[in-house]
Amino acid sequence: MFYVYILYSEHYGKTYTGYSQDPEQRLLSHNELSNKGWTISYRPWKIIHIEAFETKADAMKREKFLKSGKGREYVKQEILNRL
Known part of the structure; x- marks a missing residue:
């Protein structure tokens, strides 16, 4: 399976969309393992x-x-409004 995920940075009010076979591992990468890129x-x-x-x-x-x-716009209206 492949997954499309949306990440949210509550402190900055930013979202990031990506895809992965292991979204939990990707979350760990975005939060702790990566030392370059937009999400850091x-x-x-x-x-x-x-x-x-x-x-x-x-x-x-x-x-x-x-x-x-x-x-x-879909993300803002349908996903972020549920937070």
Whole structure:
């Protein structure tokens, strides 16, 4: 399985969308293991949303949508408003 996940930095009010076969390990990487990249500036992160997909291609397609303008609006309206 492949997963699309949305991380949220409560302190900074930022979101990050990605995909992985192991979202919990990716969360650990974003919070502790990585020493470069955009996400290190906004630690700590928590997972606020996960979607499962059978194929990598489907997960990548969903990730691409969620990173688009309409996808970001969806995240704000449907996911962030539930927090």
